[in-house]
Amino acid sequence: MTRASIEESGGLVPAAERERIVRAHAQEFPDVWRSLVADLGDEAEAEEVVFIGAVVAALKEVRAVDPSVLELIEEDEVVAGDSVEALAIALVATDLWSIAEATAADEALGKIPDILDDDVYEILWIDAIEAEAARLWSPRHAGRLALLVKRLRRQLPIAGRASASAVLADGCAGFERDVEVGSRLAAMLLADSLGPLQRHSIGWPVTRAIASK
Numbered sequence: 001m002t003r004a005s006i007e008e009s010g011g012l013v014p015a016a017e018r019e020r021i022v023r024a025h026a027q028e029f030p031d032v033w034r035s036l037v038a039d040l041g042d043e044a045e046a047e048e049v050v051f052i053g054a055v056v057a058a059l060k061e062v063r064a065v066d067p068s069v070l071e072l073i074e075e076d077e078v079v080a081g082d083s084v085e086a087l088a089i090a091l092v093a094t095d096l097w098s099i100a101e102a103t104a105a106d107e108a109l110g111k112i113p114d115i116l117d118d119d120v121y122e123i124l125w126i127d128a129i130e131a132e133a134a135r136l137w138s139p140r141h142a143g144r145l146a147l148l149v150k151r152l153r154r155q156l157p158i159a160g161r162a163s164a165s166a167v168l169a170d171g172c173a174g175f176e177r178d179v180e181v182g183s184r185l186a187a188m189l190l191a192d193s194l195g196p197l198q199r200h201s202i203g204w205p206v207t208r209a210i211a212s213k
Contacts, residue, residue, distance in 0.1 A: 010055045021054050022047045029100040036103075053099040065090050065155060065168075073164040080167055087171030088185055091148055093192035096141065102193040105132045109194075133187040145186060149175050 013021075026033040037046045073079050073086045080086065094102075108131070112124050153172040157165035174181045 006052065006055055010051065013051075013055070018051055022050050025050045025054075025098075025100060029104065032100040032103050035107075036100075050100070057094060057098070065152065065158065070158060070161045070164040073167050074161065080163070083167050083171035083174060084181055084184055085188065086164075086167045087149070087152070087175065088188040088192065090152060090168055090171075091185075091189060093189040095148055096145055096186065096189050097136075097193040101136050101190070102195075104136065105129060105190050106194055108132045129191050130183075130187045133190045134183070136190075137186065141186065142182070145182060145189075146175075 010018075033046070033050075036049065037043050040046050040049070069090050072089065078085075079089065097105075105128075108128050109125060112121060112128060114121075116124065149172050152168065156169050156172070171181075175185060
């Protein structure tokens with residue numbers, strides 16, 4: 001995906017649809033919208049950020065599982081032993097959670113005092129992510145996550161990756177039969193939507209802890 005492809009795709013979206021996307025974002029996340037406008041100092045710029053985020057999400061809609069993810073699942077015993085975590089790694093967090101929702105989660109995490117010791121901070125971090133995922137959750141998210149898992153399952157088995165395929169198939173099956181798996185998966189993806197820097201500031205054990213709860 002390139003800047004040119006994003007601009008080209010965005011140019012194909014009718015003005016009315018563009019306005020609808022921005023309006024829906026502002027209505028669903030009024031606090032985040034006001035914060036974005038305040039940070040950028042210009043409503044037109046904020047509208048552009050929201051719209052570009054929607055275009056990028058659409059362009060990334062259909063994708064094969066990253067080969068490096070398949071390799072990780074097969075080589076990391078911890079990941080291979082936890083099909084929910086493997087599923088979370090294989091899916092793309094921003095296909096479920098929007099920039100606005102990730103921002104809301106980041107703001108919730110920002111309320112945790114930095115002076116706490118690492119163990120306590122990690123517990124509160126996990127609790128905050130799970131609480132925020134539950135707060136933001138909607139029927140739209142439920143349908144969206146089910147669709148993402150279904151699309152992944154259709155790719156299985158993946159040629160040359162029998163072990164990773166089996167782990168992912170187990171994760172998909174667990175998601176379909178247990179609603180708690182969906183809740184944990186959603187929280188893990190919300191954590192990943194914050195980006196590599198935020199995620200690694202607390203470390204992978206956090207997402208693993210969410211998966212095992």
